[in-house]
Amino acid sequence: MPDYDYDLVIRARRTVTPQGEIPATVGVRDGKIVAVESYDSPVRSAETVELADDEALLPGLVDSHVHVNEPGRTGWEGFATATRAAAAGGFTTIVDMPLNSIPPTTTVEALETKREVARQQATVDIGFWGGAVPENTDAGDTSELRALHEQGVYGFKSFLSPSGVEEFGHLTAEQFRTAVTAIGEFGGQIIVHAEDANVLSAAPSAQGPDYAGYLASRPDEAEHAAIELVIETARATGTRSHILHLSTATALPAIRRAREDGVPLTVETCPHYLTLAAEEVPSGATQFKCCPPIRGAANRDALWQALADGLIDCVVSDHSPSTPDLKHLETGDFGTAWGGVSGLQVAFSAVWTEAAQRGYGLADVAYWMGQRPAEVAGVDGKGRIAPGNDADFAVVAPDAGTRIDARTLQHRHSLSAYDGTEVRGVVRQTWLRGARIDFDDPRGRLLSRA
Incomplete structure (x- = not known):
């Protein structure tokens, strides 16, 4: 016996637990947290x-909204670079979106392909979302959705407007209702890119370097x-439904009413909506382009209040990189550039910097970026320093400052809306199941819904 x-x-004299920030001794056995005791x-x-x-x-953070893009578009990111970036930013678990990989994760065969590609490259633990698209939803044949659910995906992503890639089509209202009904019948969850295709098609087209023009092309009404x-569909079916990357605060009253009525609805927002503002986006700076767009400073304040009130559940990166040429930096054309912010590694520091200025604590940020994303996605054993959970930790110097240099990030490409930004909160170590993460020895696991 040992x-x-x-x-x-x-x-640690500052240990962030579900009960708040306390001095504590955390005991680990066989990769699990088995005790949280007094510091002495x-x-x-x-x-x-x-x-x-x-x-x-801090608990190892959980990012349930990451576009890894492999296989098929590994030149955009890939599991090796994405998971190293996650670890460098204090994240120990990510959940990969079903696009923009080729093939997209809309069949069991595609899921198996993605898992095989990811298995030997994972620096952190990885779960997977499936996709609900016309091909596995139309004509009422939803057997592929059920099969993906049985294979352990955490839920199903859908778009209500064009996704930006041809191989992942968006659902009509009728197709969406069909998918949600089927997913509810087998106890699954739908996660939704909530912008309306008809409203977007009626809006003015974006073109040129003027960010205000791009903002007008994706109005708040599209999200509404x-x-x-x-x-309406969640109310009718009882299916767990999650709104992705909420950018507009003007939709919050409808969300509040639904929640008060008991509709099974959760909501996320992203660091770029909480830390950036439309008024501050330089002309032609297409690294700031994302869908839905970054809106104004007053809107940003309202999102923070909704987060504090619990109306918004969690903060996730929506890390959606591309090759630099697709950002059309040479023309700065917001109409033609790829829409996506690259921010996985810097997400925690960006949010913590803004949160601290607004009077929130580390425990708040750990809840929004660790515990709550794990709960919403259904990733067991993650996001909390508590007995029974995986011994996943981020060691952070909360008051240490640094300037973000995109050239030093672990992302595949050195292009970020945060380049040059002064932030607080330096991640010094990240631990996965009781071991310091070593970038040269990837030991992440592939996760499945319990």
């Missing part, structure tokens, strides 16, 4: 790590109309 109680003990608790351990006075111990459809 003469110690734990494989690993981490002592006498314990025997094979390894003891004491954090510096300027460091805090799509969110109303999501709410």
